[in-house]
Amino acid sequence: MKKQLIAVGSALTLLALTACGSGDYAATQIPPKPAAPTSTAPPPAGPTCTNNGTDELRSFAPTGALPPPEQMPAGSTMDRIYRNGRLRAGISADSLNLGSRNPITGAIEGFDIDMVRAVAQAIFGDPNRVELVVISSPQRIPVLQNKTLDIVARNMTINCARWQQIAFSAEYYRSGQRTLVQRDSPAKSLGDLSGKTVCAPAGSTSLDNLNKYKDRGVKAITADTDTGCLVLFQQGKADGITGDDTVLAGEAAQDPYARIIPNERISDEPYGLGMPIGNRDFVRFVNGVLEQMKADGRWKASYDKWLAPTLGPAPAPPKPLYGRR
Missing domain, CATH: 3.40.190.10 (Periplasmic binding protein-like II)
Known part of the structure; x- marks a missing residue:
């Protein structure tokens, strides 16, 4: 619990700092x-x-x-x-x-x-x-x-x-979608998170790709931003986050108890x-x-x-x- 409170505080501080x-x-x-488009x-x-x-x-x-x-x-x-x-x-x-x-x-x-x-x-x-x-x-x-x-x-x-x-x-830069989990998680791929909740930002291609894993029992949840997913992860409401590896690298740097699953790239994202x-x-x-x-x-x-x-x-x-x- 102490770890979660400290980490959540760091993510919320980042949100406050970036509002200016x-x-x-x-x-x-x-x-x-x-305004939201009439068609997606x-x-x-x-x-x-x-x-x-x-x-x-x-x-x-x-x-x-x-x-x-x-x-x-x-x-x-x-x-x-x-x-x-x-x-x-x-x-x-x-x-x-x-x-x-x-x-x-x-x-x-x-x-x-x-x-x-x-x-x-x-x-x-x-x-x-x-x-x-x-x-x-x-x-x-x-x-x-x-x-x-x-x-x-x-x-x-x-x-x-x-x-x-x-x-x-x-x-x-060539990014790619990957998955962040707790450091002690045994998961070696996104598919290994069957029965677990994984967060991706709403309206993102990351969420589209995450939804393809529903038939493997992965439960998708969303937040408005990448930092919002990090807060849910640190509160224990999400077991993982999926998104661009560059974004996940920043999130892992904010949470010493998190790691990015190696050797799995769900998509290519050329910037x-x-x-x-x-x-x-x-x-x-x-x-x-x-x-x-x-x-x-x-x-x-x-x-x-x-x-x-x-x-x-x-x-x-x-x-x-x-x-x-």
Whole structure:
């Protein structure tokens, strides 16, 4: 019981800390949460894109070397961002190691944050010229469609349906759905949790995949957020949590009595940086930044700092796929 009370307190503290605005600028007004859609079916992927592990990952190729910082091509999206004085980025503040507020310094930090700071560095010559705007998962696409923000770095999976609404960078990380359990649990797979309750965030693809295990006796429960699932887990109301391995890594770091089941990957989740669909020049620019990060060691350094302690040694960075027109 003592362990549960301590752990729940840490999760609730994280929730409280992440309720505020973020970044190096004055807090930005966060767009209202979009109304629930009348249909949960995704828009059609279109005849030129299928989720076959290749089509959806094709982005717009960089065109030549990156311009020097502070010398963006006149009239380009990057020039407009430069003239605005900062890069406006949508991020999470409650996904430990991806994007979360440091309780000591107050800064929002993590693997996703490093990606947008690298883009700011390439535009301004200063990684701190970024306005970090805390958004929810449902807000990721609307804030790009209405161009409230320039870029979103919030563990967003690339797929064909989303390509109909926004543009993506090349893949910058390959996540996958896994399962977190109590450290003393004998489970070696999600299927081993027959008769147990497992939490996944409501409305997520993780929940869709979890529901496929109902015929094996796994009982699905939900929470509004990943942190909400962690609270249920620490209260003993859930025997496990399933979700992206990056998110689970942060949750395991908050709970010394939890572990991620090794050697089981329920799905592949390729992450991309989201941008407005009409800003192809910016997508090409960002892809050039990502190529540099992967080549000069910055990508690996970020992975080693934020994800390696829980997920293990860095894999090879995802190779970019281009050819989208």
